[in-house]
Amino acid sequence: MLELKSYLQAQLPDMIALLTELVNTESYTEDKAGVDAVGRLIAARLEALGACVTVDRQASAGDHVIGIFNPGGGSPISLYLHMDTVYPPGVLRERPVRIVEDRFYGPGANDMKASHVIALYAAQALRATGLWPAREMRLVFTSDEETGSHTSRRLIEDTARDAALAMVMEPALPDGGLKSSRKGTGLFKVVARGKAAHAGAAHALGINAIQEIAYQVLKLQSLTDYERGVTFSVGAIRGGGVTNVVPDYAEIEVDTRVSKTEDGEWVREVLFNLAPALPGSTLEVSGELNRPPMEYNTQRLAVFERVREIGRRIGLDLTHGPSGGGSDASFTAALGVPTLDGFGAVGDGAHALHEHVLLSSLPERAALCAAVLAAW
Template sequence: MPPHDLLPHLSSRLDDIVMLLRTLVEHESPSKDKGALDALADRLTGFLHHAGASSVDRIANVEGGDHLLARFDFGHTAPDAPRPALLMAHFDTVWPVGTLTTMPFRVEDGRVHGPGTFDMKGGLTLLLTALTALRDLNLSPPRPVEFLLTSDEEIGSPNSRSLIEATAQNAAYALVPEPPLPGGGLKTARKGVGRYTLNVSGIPAHSGIEPEKGRSALLELAHQIIAIHAIADPSLGTTLTVGRAEGGGAVNVVPASATAEIDVRVSTLDEADRVDHALHALTPTLDGTTLTLTGRLNRPPMERTAATASLFERAREAAQPLGLDLTEGSTGGGSDANFTSAIGLPTLDGLGPLGAGAHAVHEHIEVDSLPLRAALIASLIQSL
C-alpha cells in the first residue's frame, strides 16, 4: 500500500486511536509522582512493543519517573545503517492525580476533553499510531527510528536534558508532536526560557520607633523590579516578567527580606547572554541592602536554522499528497525541541493534533485531526 493510502487506513481506525488516547489520559501522570509515571512507563513499554519496537530500554531516574528509549529498525540492522530519525514525546502532565474527577475524559461535539489531551498525550498517541500504521502497511522507511519518551518536560526536563542531547547527537532529524500553532502550523522556532530568583536583604527596624535605622528590602525590590523589566527588548522578542514577589513579615517592622522570581524569554543565544549579564549587573539602590541572584537559562532558544528550514520544505512536500498545505511559525513557549535544535539537529515541532487549552480546564483536541496528523507523521517518517 503506497504512502498516500495512510490516511484512509488511519481514518478507519479512529475508534482505536481514541481508545488509546483514553488509556493514556486516564492514567494520570503528574511530573513529580514517580509511582504514577513509572506505572505509565510500564504500560507504554507494552504499547511500544505492540507498535513494532525492536527494543525498549528503560532509563532509571531517581529524581522522578523513568524514561524510555525505543528503537524501530525497519530492516536497518547493518552497522552502516543510516542515522535514525528521532521522535520525542513526554508523558508527564501538569495535572495532579485526581483531576479526572472534575475533568473526566469525554468525547463531545467532535472534541476529546481531559487533562493532558492537548499537552501532550494526544501527540504521544499520534506517534504510537503512526509507527503502528507503518508496520501494518509493511512500509519501509529509509532509516531506523528512535523514539524517546521522557517524564519531566513540564518541569523543565532537569533529568532528561542530557539524555535528549546525547540521543540527538546521532540522529538525522527530530520530530516533536507538541501542540501545533493555531490552524495546525508547525513550530520551527521557539523562545529560550530562563528562570531566575532575586533575593534582597535589608535591615529590620521598628517601623514606629526608629524606622530610620531600617532598610526596607521590599522598597529595594520595587526598584529592582523596575530595573528588571527595563532589560527587556520586545523588538527582539526579549521579555522579562517578575511573576512572583514576596517579602516582609510583621506589618510594624521594616522588611528585612524580599524575593522576586523572574521569567525570561529570548529568541537568540546572544540575547540570552545579554540578559544574563544585565541581571548579574544589578546593584542595590538603597545603602545597606544587598542582592543575591540565582538561576539560569533553562532552555536554549530554538532558532530557525537553514537546516530546519530545509527540513520544513521537505515536510511540506511530503504533506501535499494528504491534502495538507503546511505552514510554519514561532512561539514563546519552550519544549524539548529547544534542546535538539540548539545542538544543530534539524527539528520540526508542533506536529500534535489540533486543539486548545494546554494547562487549562478547557483542554481538548479535535477528533477529526487525529487520523490526519498521524498520517502526516507517518508520511514524514516514510519520506524524510
C-alpha cells in the same frame, strides 16, 4: 502515501480508546508512580509493535522509555514525546474526560498524550501499509519536560546528535501549523536583604527590603523589548511580615524569554550584575537559562519546506510559526540537528481548563508522522 491516511482513519476508534486510557492515567511531573504507569503503557505498546524497548530508570523522576525500530538501520529519525503533565493528582475528579462532537477534553490530552497516540499509530500504519522504512526510528518518551527536562536532557541530546531529523511531538499551532521557532527560557530568583527595625521608633535605622526589591522589579520589567524578542516577567513576589517592622527580606522570581542565543547571555549578565538601589542593602541572584532558543533560520526553513512537501502527498497544506513556550526542541536544535516541532495534535488550551484536541486531527497527524518517517 494516501493509504496511510485511509488506514489511520479506520483506526480512529482505537486511537480514541488509547487516548482515553492515557489521559485517565494521571502523570503529574512530580508524581513518579503516575508517570511510570504511563511509561508501562507506552513500553507495552512499543514492544507489541516490535521495538527494542529500554527503560532509563530514575530515582525520583519518572523513568524514561525509549523504543527503537530498525536499530543500526541508518539515517535515524528521533521523535521526542514527554509523558508528564502539569496537573497534580486528582484533577480528573474535577475534569473527567469528555467528548463534545470533534473535541476531546481532558487534562494532558493536547500536551501531549494525543502525541503518544499519533506516534504509536504512525508506526502501526507503516507496518500495516507496507511502507515500513529501513531507517532507524527512535521514539523517546521522557518524564520531566514540564519542569525543565533536568533528568532527560542528556538522553535527548544523546539520541539526537547523529539524527537526520528530530521530530518534536508537541502540539501543533491552533491552525495545525508546525512550530519553527521557540524562545529560550530562563528562571531566576532575586533576593533582597535589608535591615529590620521598628517601623515607628527606629524607622530611620531600617533598610526596607521590599523597597529595594520594588526598584529591581521596575528595572527588570522595563528591560522587556518585544522587537528584540526579549521579555522579563516578575511572576512571584514575597517579603516582609508584620506592618510595624521594616522588612529585611524580600524576593522575586523572574521568567525570562529570548529569541536569540546571544540574548540569553545578555539576560544572564543583566541578572547577575543587578546593583542594589538602597545604601546598605544587598542582592543575591540565582537561577539559570534552562532552554536555549530554537532560532528560526535557513536550516529550519529547509526542514519545514521538506516536511511541507511530504505533507502535500497526504493532502495536507502545512504552515509554520513561532511558539513562545519552551520545549525539548531547543536542546536538539542547539546541537545543530535538523529539528522541527509541533507534530502533535491540533487542539488548544494546553495547561488550561479548556485543554482539548480535535479528534479528526489524530489520523491526519499520524499519517503526517508516518509519511515523514517513510519519505525523509
